[in-house]
Amino acid sequence: MPELPEVETTVRGLARYLEGERIARVTLNRADLRRPFPEGLVQSLTGATVTSLGRRAKYGLIHTDREQTMVFHLGMSGRWRIEPETPDKHDHLVLETGSGHMLALNDARRFGSVDMVFTPGLYQWPAFAALGPEPLGEDLTAQHLAAAFKGRAAPVKPLLLDQRIVAGLGNIYVCEALLRAGIRPDKAAGAISRKAIDRLVPEIKAVLSESIEAGGSTIRDYAQPNGELGYFAANWRVYGREAQPCRHCGTPVQRMVQGGRSTFWCAKCQK
DNA sequence: ATAGTCTCCTGCCGGC
DNA sequence: TGCCGGCAGGAGACTA
Structure with a gap:
């Protein structure tokens, strides 16, 4: 969860x-x-x-x-x-x-x-x-990410799952943030432009904040005996939506496997 | 140092 | 109906 x-x-x-x-x-x-x-x-x-x-x-x-x-x-x-x-x-x-x-x-x-x-x-x-900065705090900046990505040949998506680089991102929100920033998940981290990183940082913060807000609004559910606390799947733009239309452009969402984990992305929106 | 693979455990879902 | 394979929000231990 x-x-x-x-x-x-x-x-x-x-x-x-x-x-x-x-x-x-x-x-x-x-x-x-x-x-x-x-x-x-x-x-x-x-x-x-x-x-x-x-x-x-x-x-x-x-x-x-x-x-x-x-x-x-x-x-x-x-x-x-x-x-x-x-x-x-x-x-x-x-x-x-x-x-x-x-x-x-x-x-x-x-x-x-x-x-x-x-x-x-x-x-x-x-x-x-060993943890990296909190994504919602002031320490997560484009400068921090640029330094972490510099010279790295690894694809950006698995790097963003590394808690030493950013602490708290997981598979869902990394997919979502990369879509929103228009960055291909398999792009070498070191090859990502500063401009793209400048887009990525606020999208990371936005997707997390929106999700917390959604969770907060349904916190009543949390107190129910079954203890269910769902992800807000209705808000996902790519995660878990293979072959369904991208919510930005309508192109079917793609799925690939990176580091043994599913990545969902849009080939048109993410370059 | 970095990059990629494998593993822990249980439950659920789809296919046959 | 039941069995089997595949997959799942994480992260640490491996290996080259």
């Missing part, structure tokens, strides 16, 4: 149930996701009060009053289920708050992760230290 907008929407939804709340009970229903749950996770969280929530790239952050932050990643299939009416076999970690809310981290494929990190050193944590 989750790219940056989905994680952001998830965090905002969780905040309504967790911010200022004491965690009364933590239940682990298995020992691991992608990696084992951290040692002492239950003990670290139980009795702690959540001071605030946040997000870095595709990671959600649950800060506690013990200088410990629970860092979660949703992988491919992760989601939080709010007040689930019935347990699900993929509810791997369950939090119960002092005021009786129940929140279940559900992840069928278990590509996600949970870590507890010392809050004051959070951004020196190795996984975070």
Whole structure:
């Protein structure tokens, strides 16, 4: 499910149930996701009060009053289920708050992760230290991307999925941003003009912002027992639309595989 | 350093 | 109906 907008929407939804709340009970229903749950996770969280929530790239952050932050990643299939009416076999970690809310981290494929990190050193944590700039922040500039692309023979699309270059983009929004900027996904990154990069940066920010806004407007859905939080597929211009007309020019959308992952693009709009 | 491939895991969908 | 292959939002470990 989750790219940056989905994680952001998830965090905002969780905040309504967790911010200022004491965690009364933590239940682990298995020992691991992608990696084992951290040692002492239950003990670290139980009795702690959540001071605030946040997000870095595709990671959600649950800060506690013990200088410990629970860092979660949703992988491919992760989601939080709010007040689930019935347990699900993929509810791997369950939090119960002092005021009786129940929140279940559900992840069928278990590509996600949970870590507890010392809050004051959070951004020196190795996984975070390696991340590139937040795409919605001021650090993602055309200059930054131009420097990252310089001399690179690799196609631009897989490079934009590299979290060291931009932190938070995933397969869907990279496809969408490249379409909007009119850049071929298989163009060598180093061959992309500064002018095209100047178009790309605002389109990255726009597509992410629009998606967060759409998510925010349907945040009510998030609180439903099934915990579904969909992508806003109706707004996609190319992703998942092979052979359907490009929403800009009507030409059938193409699909190709790059690095083992599907890329959707328009041969007419993207040069 | 860079580029490309493979893998983890489960669920779903389409074809036969 | 049931089986099988292919595909899926991510990312890290490999290899050349």
